[in-house]
Amino acid sequence: MERRSAEELTTFLLPDIEEAQARLEGRTAAREAFVGRRPIPPPDPALSRFWDPARGLFRPRSIQQVQQLIAFARNRGSKVRVLGSQHSVEHGILGRPSLDFDLLLDGELRKIERLDPRTADGFELVRVGAGCFLGPNPSDPSQRAEDTLTHWLEARGLAVPLLGGITHQTIAGFIQTGSEGGSLTHSFSDAVEEFELVDGTGAVRTFRRGTDEFAAAGVSMGLFGVLTRVTLKVGTSYFVEGEEGHQELGSSLLAAGTGGDALIAALQNQEYLRLNWYPQRRVQRVTQWTGRQVARNPNAREPYKAQLRDDFTHVMAALVLSIVNGILVRDPNSDLNQRFIGALMKPFLPLEAPQRFHDAWHLTLPMDNPVRTDDILKVLFTELWFPLDKTDEVLDLLRGVLEDQRAAGNLAVELYAGKPSPFWLSPAHEGGSLRVDPYRWAHDAGRPEDHFEHYWRGLLDVEGVRFHWGKYLPELDRRYGQKRFNLDYLRSVYPRMDDWLALRQKLDPEGLFLNEYWGKLFLVPTSKSRKRLGHWARAASQTCLTLLDKLYGVAVRE
Known part of the structure; x- marks a missing residue:
C-alpha cells in the first residue's frame, strides 16, 4: 500500500473531516436552539x-x-x-x-x-x-x-x-x-x-x-x-400633518398601466409617503399614508389612530392571518379559496374617507408603534432597495411575482423611498431608492426564506438592487435569476466594499466581532475557527494513523 505522510493523509481526508464537523456543529446548534x-x-x-x-x-x-x-x-x-x-x-x-x-x-x-x-x-x-x-x-x-x-x-x-x-x-x-x-x-x-x-x-x-x-x-x-x-x-x-386611507389597486399609485412615473413623482413631492399593497387576488387594495412637516400647534392635535389598536382587533387579525395561511398552504390558487380570503381580509381595509392626523412627529412618523409587532402580529421581511430610475421595471416584475398567490401570502408588500446616504454600505449610498418590503407573519407555516425566495428570484436581476442588512438576505451562493448572491455580488453594487472590508480588518484584526453569519458573507475566516479545525484535523489524522497501523499494519511516516 502506498505510504502517506501525516500531512498528506490529513489533506486527503480533510473534505470528509470538514463535512463531519459541519454535521456535528449543525446538530449542536439545533440542540442549543431548542434548549434556548x-x-x-x-x-x-x-x-x-x-x-x-x-x-x-x-x-x-x-x-x-x-x-x-x-x-x-x-x-x-x-x-x-x-x-x-x-x-x-x-x-x-x-x-x-x-x-x-x-x-x-x-x-x-x-x-x-x-x-x-x-x-x-x-x-x-x-x-x-x-x-x-x-x-x-x-x-x-x-x-x-x-x-x-x-x-x-x-x-x-x-x-x-x-x-x-x-x-x-x-x-x-x-x-x-x-x-x-x-x-x-x-x-x-x-x-x-x-x-x-x-x-x-x-x-x-x-x-x-x-x-x-x-x-x-x-x-x-x-x-x-x-x-x-x-x-x-x-x-x-414639529408636527406631521397627513392622512391615511385605503384604495382599490386600480385607482392607486400602483395601478397597472400607469408606469413608474406617477409613483416616482409622488415619492418626490410628498415629504413622507408609504404604500402597503395587499396583492391577494380578491383583495387588491392599497393603504396610502402621506404626511408633511408643519409648525407645532398643541391646541389643534388630531392623533393618528392605527386600525389595530386594541386587543380585540389584534386577536381578530391574528385569527385571519392564521386561517389565510392555512388556505395558502393547501390550495393557494383556487378561486373559491381566494374569494374566501378576500371576504376575510377586506373588512380590515375599508374603502372609507381617509383619516386625517395632525400631531407631534414622534407620535405620527412611527405609525406602526400601536401594533403589536413584537408578539402576536410579529412580522418578518426582506427589504430590497432599487435605484429610483428602475421603478418602472421593478413594478412590472413585482406584478409578475405576485401573480403567484403563494408569493402574495397573507400580508402586504410595502413600497416607500430612501434618501441618498453618506454611508458606504447603506442601501441608499450615492442615490435615492425605491424600497420593496414583502411581509410575512412570523407564525406562518414553513421557512421565511422560502417565501422571500419568490421575490429574490423575480427581482434580483434588476441592476443595482441592495438589501437591508438587518433583515432576511438571499441565501449565500444561491443563484436567483441571472445573479448569484455572494461577496462578488456585493462588490458589484457597493463601490466601496473593499475599502470597507480593509477598514474593518484594521479596526478588528482578530475578528472579535465576526460571528459565523457575517464571517461567511464577507469571506473573513476567524483565527478561532482555523485553530479549532486544525486541532480537529490533527486529532482525526492521528486516529486514522492508529487505525491503519492496527488493522492493516500500514506503516505511515510521521
Whole structure:
C-alpha cells in the first residue's frame, strides 16, 4: 500500500473531516436552539457585576466596562456581539450560546446629554448613548419612556427629521443596519454627526462626519466595534400633518398601466409617503399614508389612530392571518379559496374617507408603534432597495411575482423611498431608492426564506438592487435569476466594499466581532475557527494513523 505522510493523509481526508464537523456543529446548534439561551453564570467571577442572569448576557454600563469585556473576550477566544432590541434576524445578531459574549448596553451608554454650542446653522447637538432606545420598547421596559430618544427630544422642543415605522430599536441598531423611514426629502442619517466606538483592540475611537471612517462605520452591523455614543444634530420639534386611507389597486399609485412615473413623482413631492399593497387576488387594495412637516400647534392635535389598536382587533387579525395561511398552504390558487380570503381580509381595509392626523412627529412618523409587532402580529421581511430610475421595471416584475398567490401570502408588500446616504454600505449610498418590503407573519407555516425566495428570484436581476442588512438576505451562493448572491455580488453594487472590508480588518484584526453569519458573507475566516479545525484535523489524522497501523499494519511516516 502506498505510504502517506501525516500531512498528506490529513489533506486527503480533510473534505470528509470538514463535512463531519459541519454535521456535528449543525446538530449542536439545533440542540442549543431548542434548549434556548440558558441563564448560565458568567465565565469569570470578575465579570459578575456586568452579568444579567435573567437574560444570560452582559450589561456594561460604561465605556470602561465595555473595554474590560473586550479584553476578557480576546484572552478567552470568544466573540463579542451587541444585541440592541433584537429586531434584526437572529443569526445576524447573536454569538454562540455559552461561548461568546452578548452585550446589552445600559447605564451611561443609554444617557442623552445636550452639548454646547449650537451649530453654525442653528441646530443643537446632543450626544446619545448607543444603547438608548429610539422610543419605548415593549419587549424591554428597562428604560423609562421619558428617557428614550424621541421622548427626551420632544420634552425639550427638539426633533430628528425622520423615524422608521416603529421606534423600538436602539439608536446603534437602527443606524448600523442601514434602517430609515420613508422619505426622499429627509433621512435619519442627515442628523448623525459623530460616532464613538471601542474597536477590537479595546481602543476608543471617534469618527466625525466628512471622514472615510465615518462613512464606513455608519452602516457596519457591529463589525467595527462596540458603538458607544452617537452625536446628533437636531432641529426644532414639529408636527406631521397627513392622512391615511385605503384604495382599490386600480385607482392607486400602483395601478397597472400607469408606469413608474406617477409613483416616482409622488415619492418626490410628498415629504413622507408609504404604500402597503395587499396583492391577494380578491383583495387588491392599497393603504396610502402621506404626511408633511408643519409648525407645532398643541391646541389643534388630531392623533393618528392605527386600525389595530386594541386587543380585540389584534386577536381578530391574528385569527385571519392564521386561517389565510392555512388556505395558502393547501390550495393557494383556487378561486373559491381566494374569494374566501378576500371576504376575510377586506373588512380590515375599508374603502372609507381617509383619516386625517395632525400631531407631534414622534407620535405620527412611527405609525406602526400601536401594533403589536413584537408578539402576536410579529412580522418578518426582506427589504430590497432599487435605484429610483428602475421603478418602472421593478413594478412590472413585482406584478409578475405576485401573480403567484403563494408569493402574495397573507400580508402586504410595502413600497416607500430612501434618501441618498453618506454611508458606504447603506442601501441608499450615492442615490435615492425605491424600497420593496414583502411581509410575512412570523407564525406562518414553513421557512421565511422560502417565501422571500419568490421575490429574490423575480427581482434580483434588476441592476443595482441592495438589501437591508438587518433583515432576511438571499441565501449565500444561491443563484436567483441571472445573479448569484455572494461577496462578488456585493462588490458589484457597493463601490466601496473593499475599502470597507480593509477598514474593518484594521479596526478588528482578530475578528472579535465576526460571528459565523457575517464571517461567511464577507469571506473573513476567524483565527478561532482555523485553530479549532486544525486541532480537529490533527486529532482525526492521528486516529486514522492508529487505525491503519492496527488493522492493516500500514506503516505511515510521521
